[in-house]
Amino acid sequence: MDLDAIEALHPSFDAACGLLLLDLHHGKANEMGTAQLDAFEALCDLVEGDERIRLLVTTSRRTTSKGTPIFIAGANVTEREGWSTDQVKAHVRRQRAILVRLRHLPIFTAALVTGVTLGWGVEFLLTADYVLATPAASFGLPETGLGILPGARGTAELAHLVGPNHALRLGCTGERIDADEAFRIGLVQEATPSVDAGLERCRALAEALARKSPTAVAQFKRAVLAGLGRPERTRLELEAAAYEVCVDRGEAALGRAHFDAIRRGEAPPWGPRAAPPRARND
Numbered sequence: 001m002d003l004d005a006i007e008a009l010h011p012s013f014d015a016a017c018g019l020l021l022l023d024l025h026h027g028k029a030n031e032m033g034t035a036q037l038d039a040f041e042a043l044c045d046l047v048e049g050d051e052r053i054r055l056l057v058t059t060s061r062r063t064t065s066k067g068t069p070i071f072i073a074g075a076n077v078t079e080r081e082g083w084s085t086d087q088v089k090a091h092v093r094r095q096r097a098i099l100v101r102l103r104h105l106p107i108f109t110a111a112l113v114t115g116v117t118l119g120w121g122v123e124f125l126l127t128a129d130y131v132l133a134t135p136a137a138s139f140g141l142p143e144t145g146l147g148i149l150p151g152a153r154g155t156a157e158l159a160h161l162v163g164p165n166h167a168l169r170l171g172c173t174g175e176r177i178d179a180d181e182a183f184r185i186g187l188v189q190e191a192t193p194s195v196d197a198g199l200e201r202c203r204a205l206a207e208a209l210a211r212k213s214p215t216a217v218a219q220f221k222r223a224v225l226a227g228l229g230r231p232e233r234t235r236l237e238l239e240a241a242a243y244e245v246c247v248d249r250g251e252a253a254l255g256r257a258h259f260d261a262i263r264r265g266e267a268p269p270w271g272p273r274a275a276p277p278r279a280r281n282d
Helices: 004-009 034-049 085-103 120-125 154-162 164-173 179-185 195-209 214-227 232-248 251-257 259-263
Strands: 011-014 019-023 055-059 070-072 108-113 116-118 130-133 138-140
Touching (some): 085 120
Parallel strands (some): 019 055
Antiparallel strands (some): 011 019
């Protein structure tokens, strides 16, 4: 696996369970700028084209000189010095499009958070299928205090996850919350005592995913995400279409033929992944 194109994200790959780990460590505070966007775009190409990857996990062990842990402290606004209004708008549109693409990757994705997570960092969490956080994690959206708003899906998607009231509280006031509060409102799905413990949990998830049909996982994710906020009839149509992809690709027949082996915890020889179509960004 060639990881050079995403080297800015400090990747490592565990081939035994298909776990691709990104360990963020760049800039002053893991701020996200053009170089990181380039790497995330290349990451999407990699994941969409390499079926060995079954779980993508993003974390960071970064600390400040004072020992404060950091996940992502926001976007890299200093690189925008001298940019025109049109350049800023185009850059944020690109951020938004890349985060949409990350959200719809045809694999299970997780974020393992410890430390400061602000602005773009919170928006990045909205791309993950599952978020784990240590007690040292904290979260906030400071954008309105800077004369802007969370423009990389934060305004569009946060309310779907935590409800409109909590989204408005976080986005309008910029209030910082700790890991317990983030878990209470649904921004975080699981508490973990440390990064090491969280990584062990992620490896267990990867081992479970490695036994599953890549096509079935991709189609399940597609149907769930495409159905959010849609009428029941539409959700059922999406489910039927996703189910029938699994049947048409032969995955259902493989599951039946290897049922006893599956019950023993073994993985059948699943076929190539039928990836969902890329989400529209307009």
